[in-house]
Amino acid sequence: MAEGVLEIDRISKRYGTVRALHEMTFDVRAGELFGFVGSNGAGKTTTMRIALGVLAADGGEVRWDGRPVDLATRRRIGYMPEERGLYPKMKAREQLVYLAQLHGMSAADARRATDGWIDRLGLDARRDDEVQKLSLGNQQRVQLIAALVHEPAVLVLDEPFSGLDPVAVDLMSEVLREQANRGVPVLFSSHQLDLVERLCDRVGIVRSGQMVASGGVTELRESGPVRLVVDGADADWATGLPGVRVVATEGGRTTVELSEGADDQEVLAAALKAGPVKEFSRLRPSLAELFRNVVSEQGAS
């Protein structure tokens, strides 16, 4: 069933008494960009580290292509850790060729792939500079190449957009989309929710080591109780309607929340009865609002 799918299956991890992950479960399908969002400390990095075998899980399994991920599979994963790092005193090209070889490429293939990416990302003039002598932006490019140079079958990127300038953000988005189009499952975490919303096919929201919501962006935004915005009718028209709760009123605009089974057409009829309606629409929360709701639920629980 799981051709090319990266499956995170009920992964748990404790650090002493702290529960870092509790049965974390989700999957990233082939050719899909999956955005991983959550507060700091929610467990995103721990999940990725476990997927890469850098950390051992207490329980659960990570599978790719239907089989548990082992060292041979991990070589085919492209990884960008949260803590960026390369050998500071090694030349950019030499270092990338080395990393590509560690991922199983022959020396010739490694050089070819490295040169291709160096060209593509405009690092040609800097290829024989020590990494520590590169500008921050160029270091980030080298770091991205390090994750991509071995033509990975899976991409796992921890905060790939953090600290990038707008041009680099566009470049990174383009590269990630291109990789997904190659059929690669791409998992990345980010705090830039607008970016995730725009870029990702699906997102997963993590809280306290658990996946609390995951799905397509549209799907998620339409999940939860239906909210409607009605502009035009005077206040009070909605009070007393069965299954309808007024959430907010602002001038002529009223936001109502429908309980399950309530009919939006009845709400419209009631509003029209009270006066002319200039706007009647379904309110879809942005990913940021969804995220805030999830976080506030955490505060409540």
Next chain:
Amino acid sequence: MTTSRVIGLVAGREFTTRVRSKSFVISTLLILAVMAVYVVLFTVIGKGTTAKVGLTGQATAMAQPLTAAAEHLGKTVQISTVDNEADGVQQVRDGKLDLLVKGPLGAPTAVFKSTVDPVLQNALEQQVRAQALQALLAQIQQPASVLNPVLNAKVTLDQLEPPDPDQGPRIAVSLITGIVLVISIITFGTAVAQGVVEEKSSRVVEILLATIRPWQLLAGKILGIGAVGLIQVLVIAGVGLVLARTSGVVDLPTVTVGTVLAALGWYVLGFFLYAALLGAAGSLVSRQEELQSAVTPVTLLPTIGFVVGVNLLIPNPTNTISTVLSMVPLFTPTLLPARIALGVAPPWQIALAVALMIASIAVVTWLAGRIYRNAVLQTGGRVRLLDALRSS
């Protein structure tokens, strides 16, 4: 991808980046320069071993017998005749002569600056006594043969153990070998620790460990750096051997290619033991600045073993403490070669020490691998040794 290819790649990177580094080239050249200076100094000073004796007045007659007597006592003398006594004294003052002999043959006076070579003094005294005896015999009109009983009287020497004519040079060789081994093991062992911290502090270790296993990374690092060290030791040993043989600084048939090969073997064993320990120590800290405190306790060990052992060895090569210490794996690589060079280590001890070392390398590598695996990804503070050993 096979394990050997992974380790080979890691070792290859360590090797090439280090051999090409300025610090390696400079340190190797520096060591060679020190050796060359030593040889030059030794050769210059070595010329002073020929004693320059000036003879003046009647004493000029003793040129031949004095040379013979001194040579018999193992001293080369260069005799010159000085016309003027005052001139001769001045030459002694200036250091151009070691000794000026003047006055009558039977009771000459030897003028020297501040110290006199006892061998030279002895030769002179023999000379004077022979003169006196000859004069006496002539006076009582007896043939020289009456002296035969005197000449033939001797103490019978009963030697329990044959002397080692090479004792001095052997000590020199054992000291030099030991010092080179201590320095090389500490230098390149510390380089392993620095390499571990470099990867940890630059965080590149996380990318690496997402691809290869911790023990493969540590093993590759140790092999690569060990090979760099081996090359340096090889260069030092090779150049040292050539210098020693051509200049005669160490006049010794026992300094052979075998000695050098054995030293390389001890370097390899000692390096593996200490590199594993130091690599583990390095993984406990996160920054180069913290490294010193973590590695110093380990790097002191080979020095202590060497200094204590050798200080006991030189006065008494067969002392028990040195023997026991040289069997302790942490001290073996720096102490046992000294004992072997002195010729006081029986083969069974060497075999036992090598076996113990190999066994302890296995144990230490396993322990170090465990510490490394647990500590290498923990950044921030310093990891406690017990925590690193405990967690899996």
